[in-house]
Amino acid sequence: MSSHVRKAVxxxxxxxxxxxxxxxxxxxxxxxxxxxxxxxxRHRCELEAACGFAKSINVADHxxxxxxxxxxxxxxxTADLDVPKDRGAEAMSHGIPVTYVPxxxxxxxxFALAYAEVLGSTDIFIGVNAIDYSGYPDCRPQYIQxxxxxxxxxxxxxxxxxRIRIHAPLIDLTKAQIIKRGIELGVDYSxxxxxxxPDAHGRPCEHCDSCLLRAEGFRAAGIDDPAGP
Amino acid sequence: MSSHVRKAVxxxxxxxxxxxxxxxxxxxxxxxxxxxxxxxxRHRCELEAACGFAKSINVADHxxxxxxxxxxxxxxxTADLDVPKDRGAEAMSHGIPVTYVPxxxxxxxxFALAYAEVLGSTDIFIGVNAIDYSGYPDCRPQYIQxxxxxxxxxxxxxxxxxRIRIHAPLIDLTKAQIIKRGIELGVDYSxxxxxxxPDAHGRPCEHCDSCLLRAEGFRAAGIDDPAGP
Numbered sequence: 034m035s036s037h038v039r040k041a042v043x044x045x046x047x048x049x050x051x052x053x054x055x056x057x058x059x060x061x062x063x064x065x066x067x068x069x070x071x072x073x074x075r076h077r078c079e080l081e082a083a084c085g086f087a088k089s090i091n092v093a094d095h096x097x098x099x100x101x102x103x104x105x106x107x108x109x110x111t112a113d114l115d116v117p118k119d120r121g122a123e124a125m126s127h128g129i130p131v132t133y134v135p136x137x138x139x140x141x142x143x144f145a146l147a148y149a150e151v152l153g154s155t156d157i158f159i160g161v162n163a164i165d166y167s168g169y170p171d172c173r174p175q176y177i178q179x180x181x182x183x184x185x186x187x188x189x190x191x192x193x194x195x196r197i198r199i200h201a202p203l204i205d206l207t208k209a210q211i212i213k214r215g216i217e218l219g220v221d222y223s224x225x226x227x228x229x230x231p232d233a234h235g236r237p238c239e240h241c242d243s244c245l246l247r248a249e250g251f252r253a254a255g256i257d258d259p260a261g262p
Numbered sequence: 263m264s265s266h267v268r269k270a271v272x273x274x275x276x277x278x279x280x281x282x283x284x285x286x287x288x289x290x291x292x293x294x295x296x297x298x299x300x301x302x303x304r305h306r307c308e309l310e311a312a313c314g315f316a317k318s319i320n321v322a323d324h325x326x327x328x329x330x331x332x333x334x335x336x337x338x339x340t341a342d343l344d345v346p347k348d349r350g351a352e353a354m355s356h357g358i359p360v361t362y363v364p365x366x367x368x369x370x371x372x373f374a375l376a377y378a379e380v381l382g383s384t385d386i387f388i389g390v391n392a393i394d395y396s397g398y399p400d401c402r403p404q405y406i407q408x409x410x411x412x413x414x415x416x417x418x419x420x421x422x423x424x425r426i427r428i429h430a431p432l433i434d435l436t437k438a439q440i441i442k443r444g445i446e447l448g449v450d451y452s453x454x455x456x457x458x459x460p461d462a463h464g465r466p467c468e469h470c471d472s473c474l475l476r477a478e479g480f481r482a483a484g485i486d487d488p489a490g491p
Contacts, residue, residue: 105377105380136375140369187400
C-alpha cells in the first residue's frame with residue numbers, strides 16, 4: 034500500500050447513483066470506505082444490493098450503521114404512507130413528494146463525517162443529483178456547499194486546517210449520463226436496486242418515482258437495464 | 263392547548279447545560295420535545311438523568327434514539343481510551359481532548375432537524391457553550407451558525423420559507439452563569455449528571471474535565487452542588 038493512500042468515505046445505498054459514485058471515487062484514486070444505513074426503509078432490497086455491490090468491487094471496508102430514522106415517521110419510505118405511483122415527469126419535477134425522508138442526507142452525511150474523521154479522511158462522496166432528483170431539497174448544490182462549510186467548522190480536521198470536501202460527482206448529470214458514465218467505469222448495474230416499494234419477493238414495482246426514473250434513464254442512454262423486467 | 267403552540271426540539275443529555283437549556287426553552291414559551299441519544303457512551307448515568315429530568319418537568323415528549331456512534335470508535339467517551347483526569351484550566355483551554363466524539367453535535371443536530379421537521383417545528387435548542395467548552399470545535403458560535411444555514415437549505419420547511427433556528431442560549435455564558443440562570447428557572451440540579459467516567463455504582467469520578475468544570479462552576483456561582491460529594 035502506498036504511503037500516499039487517499040481514503041474516501043462513500044455513501045452507498047445500492048441504487049444506480051450511489052454505485053456509480055463509488056466507481057467514480059475509485060476511478061479518482063481513492064481507497065474507498067463504503068457506508069450504508071439500515072434505517073427501517075421499506076425497500077430493504079436496496080441494502081442487500083449495497084452489500085453485494087461493495088463486495089463485488091472490493092472496497093477497503095463497508096460499514097452498515099443501524100439508525101432509528103423511522104422513530105420519527107414522516108415519510109412514505111419509513112412510515113405507513115402510500116408510495117406514489119405512475120407520476121409523470123411534470124408531477125415529479127414539482128414539489129416535495131411524500132417519499133422525502135426528513136433530513137435524511139444530513140443525517141447520512143453527518144455519520145460519514147464522523148467516519149471520515151476517525152479514518153483521517155477529508156473526502157466524502159455522495160451520489161446526489163439535482164437533475165432527475167425527484168424534488169428533494171437535500172439534493173441541491175447549494176445544500177451540499179452548505180454542508181461542506183459546516184463540516185469544516187465542526188471537526189478537529191477542519192480546525193487543524195485540513196479541508197474537508199463533500200464530492201457530489203453526479204450532481205449535474207442526467208440519469209442517462211450517470212448510467213453511461215457507470216458503464217464506462219465498469220459498473221455492473223445488475224447488482225443495483227432502485228425500487229421504493231418492491232413486492233414480497235423483492236421484485237421492483239416499476240411504478241414508483243425511482244423505478245420510473247431508472248427506466249427512463251436506461252431508455253435515454255440506449256442501454257438495456259440488466260436488472261430490468 | 264392554544265392554537266399558537268410553538269414547538270421546540272431540545273437536545274437533552276442530562277448534564278447541567280442541556281437541562282438548563284430545556285428550562286430556558288420552556289421559559290421562552292415553547293412546548294418542549296426532548297431528544298436524547300443512546301450512543302454507547304461510557305457515562306450512561308447521564309442518559310438516566312435525562313429521563314428523570316424530562317419526566318420531572320413534564321416535557322410534551324421525550325424520544326431516545328439509539329445510534330451506533332461507537333461503531334467508528336475514535337473517542338475516549340465511546341472507545342477503549344482513558345478519560346483524562348485532573349487537567350488544569352490551562353490544559354483544558356488548549357487543543358481538542360480525546361473525549362471529543364467525531365461529529366457528535368452534527369449527528370445530534372441532524373436527528374433534531376429530522377424530528378423538528380416531522381413535528382412542524384422550526385426551533386431546535388442545544389446547550390453548547392463556548393466558554394467552559396473543553397475544546398470541542400462543534401461548540402463554537404460559527405459552527406452553530408453554519409449548521410443553521412445548512413438546515414435551512416436541507417429541509418422542506420426551509421425551502422418553503424419557514425426559517426429554522428438553532429438556539430444556543432448558553433453559548434456566551436460561563437458555567438457559573440449557566441448554573442445561576444438554571445437556579446432562577448427552578449432547575450433541580452440534583453437530577454443532573456455530568457461525569458465522563460463514573461464508577462460501577464454510578465458515582466462521579468470528580469477528576470474528569472466534566473466533573474472539574476461542574477465543581478468549579480458551582481464554586482464560582484457560590485452554590486452547593488446538590489448532586490455533589
